[in-house]
Amino acid sequence: MELRTLGYFVAVAESGTVSAAADAVHVTQPAISRQIRQLENELGVELFVRSSGRLQLSAAGRQFLPHAQDVLRRADGARNAARSYAAGRLERITIAAPTTTLTDVIAPFLATLGPDDPMPTVIESDPREAYDALRHGADLAIATEPPPARLASAALAVLPVWAYVRADHRWHDQGSVRLKELATETVLALTPAFKPRQILDRALERARVSAPSVVDCSNPQVAQALAAAGRGAAVVSDDPRFGLHPLEIVGRDGPLRIELFAAWEPGHHAAATLDELAARLREFCVERYGADVAPTG
CATH class of the missing domain: 1.10.10.10 (Winged helix-like DNA-binding domain superfamily/Winged helix DNA-binding domain)
Incomplete structure (x- = not known):
């Protein structure tokens, strides 16, 4: 027929x-x-x-x-x-990103999309497997690990790793806390699979600071909830919740930072559109968190 x-x-x-x-x-x-x-x-x-x-x-x-x-x-x-x-246009776009990035960056960014932008679908990915999602239907991957050289990519932001404490904590009038000082507090940290924990562990090793008392948390919101309950300082990269006070963590090489990248297949039919979206996402991060989060490279 x-x-x-x-x-x-x-x-x-x-x-x-x-x-x-x-x-x-x-x-x-x-x-x-x-x-x-x-x-x-x-x-x-x-x-x-x-x-x-x-x-x-x-x-x-x-x-x-x-x-x-x-x-x-x-x-x-x-x-x-x-x-x-x-013509290189997208009617729909599938974005893969870790949970924290979905909640604090991607979802707020999607709220800014206009009627001419592609309809997004968002999938949660393991931070270590975000780029693999490009092989399985995702158009754009957001992750905290530098992308492989084979992919087209863009640096999006350099965000702080925060120590969150209650507003009545002894550090409530500080803007930062040094690693040595943080090590005197119970640290409510994510498990080693998460990038903020990896950054914290490397910073402690480089500074030769004894490991603090650590409570492993499988979810960043749980870590913040425990901090709000006065159980210690939550070390995460999420936006603050529960009225917590943020502190930059200063290590041997300066404040602890977590990098955010976007990547896509260079042969994607809408590679130019994905590049444009990544640039818009980078601008959004600067508007949301301030000019100091802009990548320098």
């Missing part, structure tokens, strides 16, 4: 006569009549009742008509989508 033949059938059904349909689709009347006969033979059912040289839809034709119209609409949609792809 060819789309062209379905188009002839719909044209005759909607215009009421073969001659009017022929004018509409710019073919001869005999050609349309042959195509309709061929379609009926293929389907094994008469679509029109022929009487006195006129065609009227049969009962089967009336039931078949909406199916044919739907197929043609879908075909038009597919053609339009292909033209959009060829």
Whole structure:
């Protein structure tokens, strides 16, 4: 069954006569009549009742008509989508990112999208596997690890790793805390699979500071909740919750920072659009967190 033949059938059904349909689709009347006969033979059912040289839809034709119209609409949609792809545009975009990044960066950014932007789908990925998601349907991956050289990429932001304490904590009037001082407090840290914990552990090792008393937390919001309950200082990269007071953590090489990257396949049909979105996301991070989070490289 060819789309062209379905188009002839719909044209005759909607215009009421073969001659009017022929004018509409710019073919001869005999050609349309042959195509309709061929379609009926293929389907094994008469679509029109022929009487006195006129065609009227049969009962089967009336039931078949909406199916044919739907197929043609879908075909038009597919053609339009292909033209959009060829022009480097995206109708939909799938973004993969770790939980914290989804909550604090991606979701707020999506709220700024306009009607001409692609419809986003967001999937949560393990921080260590975000770039692998590009092999499995994701268009854009956001992660805290530098992307492989094979990928097109952009640095998005350099964000602080915070120590959060209650507003009545002894550090409440400080803007920062040194690692040696932090080590005197119970630290509510994420598990070693998370980038903020890895950064903290490396900083402690470089500064040769004895490891603090650490309570492992599998979720950054849980760490902050425990800090709000007065159980220690939560070391995370999330935005503050529960009225906690943020402190920059200063190590041997300066404040602890976590980098954020975007990456995509260089051969993606909409690579230019993804590059533009990454640039917009970088600008959004600067607007949200301040100019000092802008990547320098």
